[in-house]
Amino acid sequence: MKKIIIIGAGISGLSAGCYGQMKGYETEIFELQGTVGGLCTTWNRKGYLIDGCIDWLIGINPDNYLYDSWKELGVFEGDGFIQHDYSMQVEDGLGKKLILYSDINKLEEHLLQLSPIDEPLIKELSEAIRISAFSSKTVKPVFNKKFATMSLYDFLQQFKDRFLREALGVTLIPLQPKEYPVGTFIFRHSFYNRKDASWSIGGSLAFAQRIENKYKALGGKINYRVEVQEVIVKDNKAVGVRLADGSEHYADYVISTIDGYKTVFDLLKGKYLNDEIKQLFNEEKDLPSSMQISLGIHCDLSEEPHNIVLKLKEPFVVGDKINSYLYLKQFSFDKLMCKPGKSVITSIIETDYEYWDDLHKDIYKYNLEKERLCEIFIKIIEERFPQVKGKIEVTDVATPVTYNRYTGVWKGSYLGWWNMSATTLPAVLPGLENFYIAGQWAEALGGLPISMMTGKGVITKISEI
Ligand SMILES: Cc1cc2nc3c(=O)[nH]c(=O)nc-3n(C[C@H](O)[C@H](O)[C@H](O)COP(=O)(O)OP(=O)(O)OC[C@H]3O[C@@H](n4cnc5c(N)ncnc54)[C@H](O)[C@@H]3O)c2cc1C
Known part of the structure; x- marks a missing residue:
């Protein structure tokens, strides 16, 4: 039996391991941490579970072509998934609310109520979402040239209602910059409309552990x-x-699913490169980078929305990044995440890796900045949720340096490369045989489905040799 060594037990490593076992190879995974999951993780702070990953997981609808792979990896053999009725609520801080209903008919009705004068644009957008079915097994994808090229920002400028113009424009934070095409917005909402953007009950680590269980049941070994x-x-x-x-x-074969930079420059000492790969790791590269502030609160917030995009009275400034909105998640809807009467609020905030990397050279300054931001964050939270005053028991701040320290990701990038059209790390390096790369660095825009599919993809490549 031929043997495959897999470096890393994130979602891509676990996927490669499961598919390797299914194809009859002996596989062995080597993982840096004491648990699987990599970036797809959850951590415990004094009894509060803080989730560090899944906002929306796609491929849970049986009509999605990803579904069969998730099923083979055992992700349905657990506590299941939740499809929310709305993906988020945008609040202007003065009482106005935009609720992004998952069902497009409901969303259209709501948008028309908020701004009847913008009916033609609302109908155009709603129809585009209604007929979109990305990665569907049964519905042919519709390519709308206008929405594929026009930026969301430019499209929204045509809205007459100021609140809607602004509120719809912030619904992609913190994941995508506003230069992104309208198509990105449509892409996201079509998954919600098709009941395919899900929360995995129990959180991100529990999700990864379902795949770990499958891997072990298939006879795989993890160190x-x-x-x-x-x-x-x-x-x-x-x-x-x-x-x-x-x-x-x-x-016989080695697969690396860890950080792309580390794979190429450390594990292989920069010996298997070409100009394109060298260019990929140019220090100037702009990569998705964020920090996460979380609070464990002795208070039941189950009546509050699970996702809020909150307009701030004063911007939340981190280094050079000025955040006029904060993106808040709270998990009381998941009884495996929050004990009765307790809640966790988390915010993913865009920030520069370099800012935190510089601060980290002086650990005192680094911690001071974390504390300063946490204090401002608490004030904002206490104003929006007065019921939590005096009940915050835990604070937790993860920066891009934390992501880097934990999984080794280059510049703390939580998705690999930003840009949809970006060149990515090839699965096979020039001049090197029997070595493969999978994971978020091997395709643009990372994320769990990409990691899973690239893990599966390298096993297909190996089995075709
Ligand atoms: C805040 C946040 C929110 C996110 N939200 C979503 C979302 O809603 N939907 C979505 O689809 N995706 C989301 N993502 C992205 C997703 O989590 C990642 O793209 C994906 O988990 C990457 O998986 P991976 O296996 O490619 O890499 P990693 O998770 O980086 O796994 C690599 C593994 O290798 C290990 N390792 C590193 N170095 C070594 C070494 N030298 N030896 C041995 N092992 C090593 C690491 O410990 C890690 O376990 C989010 C990520 C973050 C951080």
Whole structure:
């Protein structure tokens, strides 16, 4: 039986492991942390579960072509999924609310109520969402040239209602910049409309652990808390890995699912590059980078919306980034995440990696900035949710440096590359045999489905040899 070594037990590593086992290979995963999941994780702070990943997971509708793969990976063998009636509520801080209903008919009706004068634009947008069915097995994708090229910002400028113009424009934060085409908005909402954008009950780590269980049931082996430091190469063929403890492990194939930069420049010492790959890791590269502030609160917030985009009276400034809105999530709807009478509020805030990396050179300054931002955050939360005053028991701040420290991701990038049209790291490096790359760096716009599919994809490549 041929053997495959897989570096990393994030979603891509677990996917590669499961598909490797299913195809009859002996596989072994080496993972740096004590748990699986990588960026798809949840952590415990004094009994409060803080989730660090899933906002929307796609492929849960049986009509989505991703569904069968998720099923093979065992993600339905757990506590299930929730499809929310609305994806978020945008609040202007003065009483106006835009509720982004998942059902497009309901959303259209709501938008028309908010601004009857914008009926032609609302109808055009709603229709585009209604007929869109990205990654559907049964419905042919509709390509709308106008929406594929026009930026959401430019489209919204045509709205006469000021609140709607602004509120619809912030619904893509913190995930996408406003230069993104209208198509991105349509893409996102078509998944909600088709009941395909889900929350995984129990949170992100529990989701990853469902795949871990599947992998083990298939006979796979995981080594935890081990760092792969080098890929052993003989005659330009990958033959194994060397760990930080000096031990060597051999296999017929090696798959790296860890950070792209580390794979190419550390594990392979920069020996298998071309100009395109060198250019990819240009220091100037703008990558998706965020921080997360979370509060554990001894208070029941189950009557509050699960996702709020809140307009601030004063911007929340982190380094050079000025945030006029905060994107808040709270998890009381999931009884596995929050104990009765307790809640967690989390916010993902756009920020520069370099800002935190510089601060981190002086740990005192770094911690001070975390504390300062946390204090401002608490004031905002207490104003929006007066019921939580005096009941905040836990504060937690993760920065891009935290992401980097935890999973080694370059510049703390939580999705790999930003741009949909970006060149990405190839699955096979020039001049190196028996070595493959999967994960969020191997395709643009990362995310769980991409990681899962690239893990599956490299196994297909290996089995076709
Ligand atoms: C705040 C946030 C929100 C997100 N929201 C969503 C969302 O709503 N929907 C969605 O689809 N995606 C979302 N994502 C993105 C998604 O989590 C990632 O794209 C995906 O989990 C990446 O998986 P991966 O397997 O490619 O890489 P990783 O998760 O980075 O896994 C790599 C693994 O390799 C391990 N490792 C690193 N170095 C070594 C080494 N030297 N030796 C051994 N092991 C090593 C790491 O510990 C890690 O476990 C979000 C991410 C974040 C951080």
